[in-house]
Amino acid sequence: MxxxxxxxxxxxxxxxxxxxxxxxxxxxxxxxxxxxxxxxxxxxxxxxxxxxxxxxxxxxxxxxxxxxxxxxxxxxxxxxxxxxxxxxxxxxxxxxxxxxxxxxxxxxxxxxxxxxxxxxxxxxxxxxxxxxxxxxxxxxxxxxxxxxxxxxxxxPEDQMQAATVICASGIAFWMRLIRATTQGAIQLGFDAKEAQELAMHTCNGAASLLIESGSHPEEEIDRVTTPKGCTIEGLNEMEHQGLSSSLIRGIVSSFEKISQIRKG
Ligand SMILES: NC(=O)C1=CN([C@@H]2O[C@H](COP(=O)(O)OP(=O)(O)OC[C@H]3O[C@@H](n4cnc5c(N)ncnc54)[C@H](OP(=O)(O)O)[C@@H]3O)[C@@H](O)[C@H]2O)C=CC1
Ligand SMILES: O=C(O)[C@@H]1CCC=N1
Known part of the structure; x- marks a missing residue:
């Protein structure tokens, strides 16, 4: 070619x-x-x-x-x-x-x-x-x-704008999540290099679990969240702070920005 x-x-x-x-x-x-x-x-x-x-x-x-x-x-x-x-x-x-x-x-x-x-x-x-x-x-x-x-x-072409946000900008969004996780790991005592290794391989594992098992994210979350355990404690605190909401709002803002680029 x-x-x-x-x-x-x-x-x-x-x-x-x-x-x-x-x-x-x-x-x-x-x-x-x-x-x-x-x-x-x-x-x-x-x-x-x-x-x-x-x-x-x-x-x-x-x-x-x-x-x-x-x-x-x-x-x-x-x-x-x-x-x-x-x-x-x-x-x-x-x-x-x-x-x-x-x-x-x-x-x-x-x-x-x-x-x-x-x-x-x-x-x-x-x-x-x-x-x-x-x-x-x-x-x-x-x-x-x-x-x-x-x-x-x-x-369909009508979904291309949304695909731009989820797939193309999505790389930056996931990078920021990996980076934030890394910062958390450093605060918990890992050195920066180890912290990033832990964050990125765990991220890779999460995506691979979904791709290879075909399961729903919540099913996999249920497998990790021990009742009264540390995972649900952390997850709920993240949601109280607006984790899902802020991601969705960011995605929608990014989508709207493309409409402005198109008009420009
Ligand atoms: N970055 C990303 O992750 C993604 C980007 N896109 C889209 O891809 C496009 C490129 O984005 P991105 O790579 O980030 O932008 P960049 O600015 O990094 O790249 C654009 C390139 O075009 C070159 N260029 C400008 N004018 C000409 C010309 N007349 N002839 C040949 N080359 C020229 C520039 O080099 P020079 O100034 O030397 O000419 C520059 O290297 C954008 O439309 C973006 O929306 C889509 C998906 C993901
Ligand atoms: O930020 C941008 O506008 C381009 C399109 C998607 C990724 N980069």
Whole structure:
């Protein structure tokens, strides 16, 4: 597969690492305006680093756009005349709806909207996908690409904004929870390194329990909460302090912010 990542920033480079570590590309173009910081990627023999988006588009089939929302329209304008039937346009751009992409490049192109997260760099992204009408013929291809680097779910475009919050921003939310747990562990006497190890592996174990057993979180909580024990004591205190409520409110605020980005 000949893949171009247009906008090799935080997400673009995470995708590049995921693809390179899973040997998912025959050739890869990485673009950004200032290429100095990513020059090292050329050590992979099949990677070309350039600021020339048109060169990347001409020499690739799968185009993954990972630029800031405000830059996307002009980059599509710059490259649209080079798009042919070989190209699959994959956008990761927050709040940029498919009809808006079609307005610029036409509805006769294979368009996929994807929402990965930065865990794609280690092959653990939860990636949501939708497409335009024509792009339905390339959804399986897009899933195959992203399944190599985690788990995918096809969803209607109307749910993409919510998926952005839960899956993409979600990485930051979970990081903060792991960090807070680490701080608690330090207060209880572990050194910082041990504390983080305890927090992240316990988090990993909790997610794996659900993924592998298919059980409901409350079922697993019931298995841990000894009557009159320490777990229920801690859990109830967290809820008195608004743990679930603050998470839900944060998720909704994040969702509303995307509506503002879209209007902007
Ligand atoms: N970060 C994340 O976890 C996620 C981000 N997203 C979405 O992905 C997109 C990228 O986010 P993120 O990676 O955080 O942003 P970054 O700012 O880190 O990356 C954007 C990159 O685009 C490059 N760029 C800007 N203009 C051009 C241009 N004309 N041609 C080529 N490259 C260009 C910038 O480099 P330079 O200035 O050198 O050109 C920069 O490296 C956003 O739309 C975001 O909403 C979606 C899911 C998760
Ligand atoms: O914070 C943001 O706006 C982007 C979209 C999701 C993750 N990062």
């Amino acid at each position: 000949k893949i171009a990542i247009i906008g090799a920033g935080n997400l673009g480079l995470a995708i590049a690492k995921g693809i390179l570590h899973s040997n998912g590309a025959t050739t890869m173009y990485l673009t950004k305006r200032n290429t100095k910081s990513i020059q090292e990627f050329e050590k992979y023999g099949n990677v070309t680093v350039t600021s020339d988006n048109q060169e990347a588009v001409k020499n690739s089939d799968i185009l993954i756009f990972a630029v800031q929302p405000g830059h996307f329209a002009s980059i599509l304008e710059e490259t649209k005349d080079l798009l042919t039937e070989k190209h699959v346009v994959i956008s990761t751009i927050t709040g940029f709806r498919i009809p808006k992409i079609e307005e610029i490049i036409g509805s006769d192109k294979f368009i996929i909207r994807s929402m990965p997260n930065t865990a794609i760099s280690v092959g653990k992204s939860m990636t949501c996908i939708c497409s335009n009408e024509l792009g339905k013929k390339r959804v399986d291809l897009a899933k195959a690409i992203f399944n190599r680097m985690g788990h995918t779910m096809e969803i």
